[in-house]
Amino acid sequence: MYELLENNQLYIVLTIILTIWFGFIGYLFRLERKIKKLEEKK
Amino acid sequence: MFEKLFLKISITIWLTIIIVVGFVFPIVDFPQHWYEFPLIPGLEDKARNIFFHVPMAWVTVVAFVMSMVYAIQYLKKRTSEYDIRSVAAAELGMLFCVLATVTGAIWAKFNWGTFWNWDPRQTSIFILLLIYAAYFALRSAIDEEQKKATLSAVYSIIAGVTVPFFIFVMPRMMKGLHPGSKGDSEGAGPVLEFKMAPNMLVIFFASLIGFTLLYWWMYSVSVRLKRLEEKV
Numbered sequence: 001m002y003e004l005l006e007n008n009q010l011y012i013v014l015t016i017i018l019t020i021w022f023g024f025i026g027y028l029f030r031l032e033r034k035i036k037k038l039e040e041k042k
Numbered sequence: 043m044f045e046k047l048f049l050k051i052s053i054t055i056w057l058t059i060i061i062v063v064g065f066v067f068p069i070v071d072f073p074q075h076w077y078e079f080p081l082i083p084g085l086e087d088k089a090r091n092i093f094f095h096v097p098m099a100w101v102t103v104v105a106f107v108m109s110m111v112y113a114i115q116y117l118k119k120r121t122s123e124y125d126i127r128s129v130a131a132a133e134l135g136m137l138f139c140v141l142a143t144v145t146g147a148i149w150a151k152f153n154w155g156t157f158w159n160w161d162p163r164q165t166s167i168f169i170l171l172l173i174y175a176a177y178f179a180l181r182s183a184i185d186e187e188q189k190k191a192t193l194s195a196v197y198s199i200i201a202g203v204t205v206p207f208f209i210f211v212m213p214r215m216m217k218g219l220h221p222g223s224k225g226d227s228e229g230a231g232p233v234l235e236f237k238m239a240p241n242m243l244v245i246f247f248a249s250l251i252g253f254t255l256l257y258w259w260m261y262s263v264s265v266r267l268k269r270l271e272e273k274v
Contacts, residue, residue: 005152009087012152013065016094016145023141027134027260034267041274 053259057252063245064093073239080239084153091149093245097253098142099167103209104254105135105261106174110202113195122272125191128198129181130264134257136174143167154219162216162223166208173201 005011069079069087082089109131116124146164147157158164177197184190217224238246 009152010065010090012088012148013090013094016091016148017061017065019145019148020094020098020141023137023144024260027137031263031267034271038267038270038274 049255050259053252053255056248057256060093060245060249060252064090064249067241067245073241076241079242088149088152089242091145092242093249095142095145095149096246097249098138098145099209100250101138101253101257102135102142102167102170103205105131105138105257106170106202106205108261109135109198110205113198113202116191116195117199122187122191123269125195126268126272127265128195130261130268132174132177132198133264134261136171136178138257139167139171139174143171150219159219161220162218163213163220166212170205170208173204177201 005015067077067079069081069089071081073080079089109128112124112128112131116128143164146167150159150161150164151157154161177194180197181190181194184193213220214222215224
């Protein structure tokens with residue numbers, strides 16, 4: 001894995017973009033969980 | 043309604059362009075066209091990371107400073123609206139801070155050999171993570187809403203004051219691996235010294251603006267949700 005990234009540096013950039021993407025998706029999951037709680041309360 | 047929708051579509055298109063451009067524009071030894079990035083020895087294709095990693099750190103600063111400003115407003119006016127805004131900004135600041143740390147660690151592995159080097163900038167962002175982790179620990183430890191809001195507002199102000207020091211001042215006072223550290227032959231870094239190629243600089247600033255606007259969008263959603271939570 002390390003060698004693959006080392007030899008294809010664009011994949012490192014892709015890894016960084018995907019990290020950010022998953023961070024945002026994680027935040028979206030958290031928001032949705034909160035909304036679900038609110039819906040259950042109502 | 044239309045204006046907001048227009049803004050959201052614009053942010054989406056804007057950031058999509060940044061990601062595509064940052065990813066596909068070729069890096070060549072001697073750029074001849076506006077769409078070619080110059081080769082930076084030692085960085086090569088990894089130089090593209092600057093369009094994605096640095097905006098994470100930038101938005102962290104924006105969010106934590108916003109949290110501090112709303113905390114001041116809360117202490118002045120004592121309305122829960124400002125507490126909601128302050129905590130929403132701090133939560134997003136934490137998210138972007140984690141993303142800046144993780145993306146930086148990945149980049150560090152391929153440029154400096156290890157994920158973590160205790161470089162001054164890495165150390166300072168780690169301290170910021172600890173400071174804001176304590177902010178959330180403080181909030182969760184207090185049940186009474188008004189007391190929670192007041193104490194966390196005071197803490198947010200103290201924490202917010204340290205942010206510019208840890209992000210902009212301390213890493214420039216000490217020797218380190220990041221550009222712009224003390225003793226760096228490039229001076230204050232490629233951005234502040236305007237040593238970055240003009241086309242890279244444009245995309246870099248466009249990325250800063252794009253991610254800041256995305257943060258604003260996420261922040262608005264978070265504030266609206268917190269208002270609802272308070273009502274229900």
